[in-house]
Amino acid sequence: MFSAKNMKLLTSPFGVNNPITVQILGICSALAVTAKLKPAFVMALSVTVVTAFASLIISLIRNGIPSRIRIIVQLVVIAALVILVDQVLKAYVYDVSKQLSVFVGLIITNCIIMGRIEAFALGNKPWPSFLDGIGNGVGYGIILIILGFFRELLGAGTLWGYPVLEKLGLYHVGYVNNGLMILPPMALICVGLIIWIQRSRNKNLIEK
Amino acid sequence: MKGLRHFVDKIKPNFEKGGKFEKLHSSFDAFETFLFVPNHVTRTGCHVRDCIDLKRMMIVVVMALLPALLFGMYNTGLQHFRAVGMADASLMQCFGFGLWKVLPIIIVSYVVGLGIEFISAQIRHHEVNEGFLVSGMLIPMVMPVDVPLWMVAVATAFAVIIGKEVFGGTGMNVFNPALLARAFIFFAYTPYISGEKIWIAGLTKGEGIVDGFSGATPLSDAASAALTHSEIHWTMGGPWDWFIGTIPGCIGETSTLAILIGAAILLWTGIASWRVMLSVFAGGYLMGLLFNLIGANAYMEIPAYYHLLMGGFAFGAVFMATDPVTGSQTNTGKWIYGFLIGSLAVLIRVINPGYPEGMMLSILFMNAVAPLIDYYVVQANMNRRARRVKVAQ
Numbered sequence: 001m002f003s004a005k006n007m008k009l010l011t012s013p014f015g016v017n018n019p020i021t022v023q024i025l026g027i028c029s030a031l032a033v034t035a036k037l038k039p040a041f042v043m044a045l046s047v048t049v050v051t052a053f054a055s056l057i058i059s060l061i062r063n064g065i066p067s068r069i070r071i072i073v074q075l076v077v078i079a080a081l082v083i084l085v086d087q088v089l090k091a092y093v094y095d096v097s098k099q100l101s102v103f104v105g106l107i108i109t110n111c112i113i114m115g116r117i118e119a120f121a122l123g124n125k126p127w128p129s130f131l132d133g134i135g136n137g138v139g140y141g142i143i144l145i146i147l148g149f150f151r152e153l154l155g156a157g158t159l160w161g162y163p164v165l166e167k168l169g170l171y172h173v174g175y176v177n178n179g180l181m182i183l184p185p186m187a188l189i190c191v192g193l194i195i196w197i198q199r200s201r202n203k204n205l206i207e208k
Numbered sequence: 209m210k211g212l213r214h215f216v217d218k219i220k221p222n223f224e225k226g227g228k229f230e231k232l233h234s235s236f237d238a239f240e241t242f243l244f245v246p247n248h249v250t251r252t253g254c255h256v257r258d259c260i261d262l263k264r265m266m267i268v269v270v271m272a273l274l275p276a277l278l279f280g281m282y283n284t285g286l287q288h289f290r291a292v293g294m295a296d297a298s299l300m301q302c303f304g305f306g307l308w309k310v311l312p313i314i315i316v317s318y319v320v321g322l323g324i325e326f327i328s329a330q331i332r333h334h335e336v337n338e339g340f341l342v343s344g345m346l347i348p349m350v351m352p353v354d355v356p357l358w359m360v361a362v363a364t365a366f367a368v369i370i371g372k373e374v375f376g377g378t379g380m381n382v383f384n385p386a387l388l389a390r391a392f393i394f395f396a397y398t399p400y401i402s403g404e405k406i407w408i409a410g411l412t413k414g415e416g417i418v419d420g421f422s423g424a425t426p427l428s429d430a431a432s433a434a435l436t437h438s439e440i441h442w443t444m445g446g447p448w449d450w451f452i453g454t455i456p457g458c459i460g461e462t463s464t465l466a467i468l469i470g471a472a473i474l475l476w477t478g479i480a481s482w483r484v485m486l487s488v489f490a491g492g493y494l495m496g497l498l499f500n501l502i503g504a505n506a507y508m509e510i511p512a513y514y515h516l517l518m519g520g521f522a523f524g525a526v527f528m529a530t531d532p533v534t535g536s537q538t539n540t541g542k543w544i545y546g547f548l549i550g551s552l553a554v555l556i557r558v559i560n561p562g563y564p565e566g567m568m569l570s571i572l573f574m575n576a577v578a579p580l581i582d583y584y585v586v587q588a589n590m591n592r593r594a595r596r597v598k599v600a601q
Contacts, residue, residue: 176354180396189370
């Protein structure tokens, strides 16, 4: 079940094979939903669920899918899962669902999910595919949460809605929130910084 | 002078390979070449080497900036004393007040920027890039005088790291670092760099300000009139005052006269491109004329030459657009590049009153487009010559 090979599938997307910082996939939503920590977390969770179960289901029926129409089949599965996730979010965390707005629906077009199904689930057994899906979803989520943490802290001075900087009394000494952090361009720069840090620590990742 | 040379020669072995302070070689090299023209000679091939290297070039630009900076200091004091109702303050009083206000910003900008430059040169074992000599002077000059110093520090760090070091240092940057620092503050801390209150020292605090004193710049007068569809009410004198520069604004940008003196120095020494400078002014003027033809609101109807005097247009045209690194390299490209900067700046000003100063955005935008312009200019030249070959055959 949890052999070394399977564990590698699960954990390598956290670092050396991260979907955002190494494969550069799913950037669009990473820039759009990370202005606050809470939506970033919910988004990370949703994508993990969809990636994991889409990989599992496709892997279960992989031998029955005619290869010429496989994209359509994959999309049907992903879309069904996304609608489920969307309904759950609307039922239980309505305010976050409002904030995420169109980006929940756009999980369907998230390259990570399609990429993992095409690259992995179509050719592997269900259990490794499931782990691979979870791993990539979490790897995506880690970056989202790092981004959300810094963007909310520096841009709005809060964390999960709690006014951290105000409690610390930073505003009294002249600190001002950085409005650029709220804007998507700064999120792109932050992703770039994360990539920079990761590659200067792990030289193998630098492309020749 | 000889003593200094001897001293430098004496301590030099310590910084060479194997010396005591080998690690600090970059820093030593920076200071040595700053003090003395390096005596490098070309060893292979045919290569003319001029004694005017990058450091000497940068110093000329800094000298060209001095008239605008000194006037900016004087004007900072003048505006402040006008705002508090001391119209009889002497020239030295004004200048002293301005010096006291502006000097900290210059120091912060240089310390932070050069600090990062030295550290990154040390890490990469490069020579220290001299580009920051000019950027460090430009940054304070495009700031409002009341900007908090830590914001200048953050913006400078952002501009040097993200704008320059990431791309490989001086000569490799895509965007003008000084404008990037300003854009950073503009988007991150908007209330501190736009509006009507922040251009004069002490006006935001509001202590002892004369009743009804507005502090609006000509640009914000025009922008607010465009927003409310009313006639423009110029609160700060007329075009002559704008030309001399006794109006509120960023520290170094108000005086078109002082900037033109700087422009003369740059053109006389051949450091800045006259093509870029001329075409920026031409572009702005023609765009102004075009708006005169449309004439949909009061802002569009102002005389076209007003645009060249208001805000940072002249400063941008002379000191920012002519940056040899971020601009176009080909001669035809320079004309197009400059013309588009001028016309886009006026376009942004007039069409979008949310961004009263279009110069910053238009230069940054054209910085990004400059390589594309060069590419097409070179391609066009190649095609032309290819056709000529065909005709000859």
